[in-house]
Amino acid sequence: RPVVVWIRSDLRISDNSALTRASRIAVADGNPLVVMFVVSPNEWLEHDMAAIKCRFILHCVSALRDALALLNVSFVTLTAASRRDVPQVVCDAVVRLNANRILWNIEYEIHETQRDKKVTKLLADRQIPSTACHDQCILMPGKARTKEGKVYTVFTPFKKTWITILQKDPSLYKLQPMSAPLPVASPALLETITAISTGLPTTVPQPFEAPSQELIDFADKMYPAGEANARIRLESFVKARIKGYKNDRDSPGKDLTSRLSAYLALGVISPRECLVEALNANNQKFDSGSDGAVTWISELCWRDFYKNILVEYPRVCKNQPFKLETDNVTWTTDPESPLFKAWCTGHTGYPIVDAGMRQLLAEGWMHNRVRMIVASFLTKDLGIDWRLGEKHFMRHLIDGDLASNNGGWQWAASTGTDSQPYFRIFNPTLQSEKFDPAGSYIRKFVPELKGVLGKEIHDPKGKLGLPRIAKLGYVAPIVDHKIASQAFLEAFKRGIGK
């Protein structure tokens, strides 16, 4: 009787908690191991998943299937018509396979938690045990708390405790290899697998916007599928760029961050492996030594922090603000509003904002500094609901991740975990001058401004005048930053009763 692992957003072999545990059980008992993956294109649509991300998932699943085959692990792909059908589809397959147990790694979002509860119940009714493993974070959600057992709602104290716990117990991030090779599946089991496997879809759902050929070409080159490629990316980043990360990470024109987010979002590489590599490059130190490694480890901690917030405050999965007192702030909520459309397509007249929004469309990714700038602009200059921005990002990001995306958006909108008060408002022109001083990032994504060589690139209307920018084919600013941000402040204050 096989042991089954249901793979979801953990598309890798190395240091995969459920797979490691299952492989040990299978080897010890002399049983074969079967890995199962369920495709539900409607679920992807319901969760606003970007078509480019769906495509990347399918490529990474294929790479995983091939790598597992070399270890005698059989792979089953199943299809569910909708999210609600997934539990029954999984249960039926486990029964057909005559499995003796099933394991999976926990996905913490609310729909996924409900789904897993249902599967567990359906299987329990059939006397088939299921085991859910913690795997997605370096430190399990809920572990880093204050001395009084309270949840950290601000990043810096969370990080301090996160580091203390990990330093005290390095076994928490020790990499867990899979036991292999596995016992070979019997012909009867292989026959059942063939009978129930539906295969992977050859096309991905594209209701929102079909990815352009430019985007597909870019993604195929930038994000080769599979964990071997993710590892190459990690190793080359640590070797060549982690040292300079503290200084370089805020320069979108240099593009020197790791670009591992798409792999981490799908679990193609383990976050613990990322941590171990960074520690190896920094004499095993978390918070001293090379500034670059320390800062990068801090980014991995941000990822854990937002997952922790999502687990502790599930309301953030339900379109609710983290700070409940901001629930009455009035935002523009019309997705058809011309201001929202101008922002989505990168035609706001603020070059750094337009460059970011066009990078998102061209690459399915945006530099972190620019994500913060465009999110601040949408909410605090245009007064548009952060939830519209969050959704637009999900529909276009190859690294879309509910916890980090929601966390980033709510941080920018001052409804989230930012320790600074709501009157922190990014000035897009000053941000541009500071973080893209030579304007190389803007020129790359806003071709209308390619010929603008000096500082004028950050503020074309102010420095060149409207007739010149019209001649270049660039748009005039759709709002005046000073006036718009003042209006936001008044509206926000009214909303929170100040």
Ligand code: FAD
């Ligand atoms: P690096 O700078 O090399 O960092 C390494 C890893 O640390 C990243 O791959 C990522 O997993 C993690 N990380 C870095 N910064 C953050 C952060 N601020 N929050 C959480 N994790 C972080 N990240 C996503 O993975 N998915 C999203 O959907 C997402 N949406 C965002 C939306 C907004 C409005 C903002 C401000 C940030 C968002 N981020 C998101 C965080 C961050 O922008 C990306 O993780 C980062 O740009 C990815 O590039 P990289 O892999 O080169 O990162």
